[in-house]
Amino acid sequence: MLNVSIIGASGYTGAQLVDLVARHPDMTLARTFVSANSADAAKPLSAIHGNLAHLSQVRLEPISDEALAELAANMDLVFLATPHEASHDWMATLTSGRAKILDLSGAFRLKDTAVFSQFYGFEHTSTDALGNAVYGLAEWYPQAIAQSRIIAVPGCYPTASLSALKPLFNAQLLDSAVRPVINAVSGVTGAGRKASLANSFCEVSLQAYGVLGHRHTPEIEAYLGTPVIFTPHLGNFKRGILATVTVKTVAGCTAEQLNQAYHQAYADHPIVRLRESFPRLDDVVNTPFVDLHWKLDEKSGYAVITAAIDNVMKGAASQAIQCANLVSGLPVTKGLLAE
Ligand SMILES: NC(=O)C1=CN([C@@H]2O[C@H](COP(=O)(O)OP(=O)(O)OC[C@H]3O[C@@H](n4cnc5c(N)ncnc54)[C@H](OP(=O)(O)O)[C@@H]3O)[C@@H](O)[C@H]2O)C=CC1
Numbered sequence: 001m002l003n004v005s006i007i008g009a010s011g012y013t014g015a016q017l018v019d020l021v022a023r024h025p026d027m028t029l030a031r032t033f034v035s036a037n038s039a040d041a042a043k044p045l046s047a048i049h050g051n052l053a054h055l056s057q058v059r060l061e062p063i064s065d066e067a068l069a070e071l072a073a074n075m076d077l078v079f080l081a082t083p084h085e086a087s088h089d090w091m092a093t094l095t096s097g098r099a100k101i102l103d104l105s106g107a108f109r110l111k112d113t114a115v116f117s118q119f120y121g122f123e124h125t126s127t128d129a130l131g132n133a134v135y136g137l138a139e140w141y142p143q144a145i146a147q148s149r150i151i152a153v154p155g156c157y158p159t160a161s162l163s164a165l166k167p168l169f170n171a172q173l174l175d176s177a178v179r180p181v182i183n184a185v186s187g188v189t190g191a192g193r194k195a196s197l198a199n200s201f202c203e204v205s206l207q208a209y210g211v212l213g214h215r216h217t218p219e220i221e222a223y224l225g226t227p228v229i230f231t232p233h234l235g236n237f238k239r240g241i242l243a244t245v246t247v248k249t250v251a252g253c254t255a256e257q258l259n260q261a262y263h264q265a266y267a268d269h270p271i272v273r274l275r276e277s278f279p280r281l282d283d284v285v286n287t288p289f290v291d292l293h294w295k296l297d298e299k300s301g302y303a304v305i306t307a308a309i310d311n312v313m314k315g316a317a318s319q320a321i322q323c324a325n326l327v328s329g330l331p332v333t334k335g336l337l338a339e
């Protein structure tokens with residue numbers, strides 16, 4: 001059995017991880033943490049997340065330098081469901097032992113450190129760890145993930161966007177003169193559990209945000225290989241991301257070529273479901289799936305692709321489990337799909 005700990009266990013992605021780890025046939029949940037001065041330290045997790053009431057033994061501990069060193073030495077896997085800067089500050093200690101680290105934050109996703117000062121608001125100084133980190137888009141980098149000890153689990157919008165775009169870019173079906181345009185709507189859990197006026201029930205109304213400046217733009221561009229226009233929107237629902245992607249294809253591109261690109265890319269990847277119609281959020285909420293559908297207008301050469309995911313699952317926690325399976329030599333869908 002793999003010994004697992006989760007830091008940030010009281011948040012949306014952390015609690016989802018607790019649920020997934022508790023169900024995983026090869027994992028034992030050892031310890032769960034919140035920040036050093038958290039008001040929730042010493043509480044049972046079930047006092048915060050009633051859906052986990054059956055896990056009454058799971059208690060939240062305050063994190064400390066000693067605990068970080070112990071986790072590094074004794075755990076097989078440590079999940080960080082914490083703010084970017086906390087992950088950044090702890091990575092050197094956490095990687096000083098035998099543990100493999102699955103970081104759900106954005107702190108180790110990009111090699112270009114200028115992105116962190118520009119988009120994340122802090123200077124990246126964890127240079128060695130950044131050099132060793134691998135981007136955890138599970139369907140696309142399984143070998144690299146399997147060989148790494150630091151996995152930077154992708155952001156939720158990049159997971160949806162890259163799943164839709166990479167098959168076409170890699171098959172050289174995109175017109176390089178026209179940027180792909182991604183319009184994506186996320187549920188409010190995407191913003192995390194901490195209360196803020198902008199995310200409160202009476203304030204949320206479908207609206208674009210982060211226009212031409214969201215931190216996921218450089219992440220999508222880095223792992224796609226071409227610039228994009230990305231516009232996120234906040235929707236008045238709890239979970240899920242629906243990304244609608246518009247692309248210009250190369251001259252003469254046929255619908256059959258698009259079909260082939262998707263079917264070849266995802267032939268052996270059951271988490272990605274190639275649908276016969278445009279997916280709905282309800283089809284993927286609370287599941288680990290990415291649902292995709294596409295349509296090409298052969299006359300104009302424009303294609304529209306829709307990707308649907310659950311932001312807390314494939315956009316964070318279930319993708320982290322996929323990566324944990326890969327680094328542990330287990331089948332990638334273990335604990336996520338019925339065998
Ligand atoms: N929500 C989503 O859909 C997605 C989130 N992510 C990323 O995953 C990470 C977690 O997100 P999410 O679950 O939404 O966040 P939440 O705000 O819901 O939860 C954050 C968790 O971290 C704890 N925490 C906060 N500060 C610290 C600290 N300094 N040290 C230790 N623990 C701390 C919080 O507890 P407390 O404050 O009580 O200590 C809480 O348990 C973030 O980096 C986020 O960007 C990635 C993809 C999707």
Ligand SMILES: CC(=O)N[C@@H](CCC(=O)OP(=O)(O)O)C(=O)O
Pocket residue numbers: 104105106154155156157186187188189190191192232234315
């Ligand atoms: C709705 C909402 O607010 N979503 C978050 C993205 C969540 C995510 O994927 O976050 P990280 O890249 O921070 O890990 C946002 O736009 O900032």
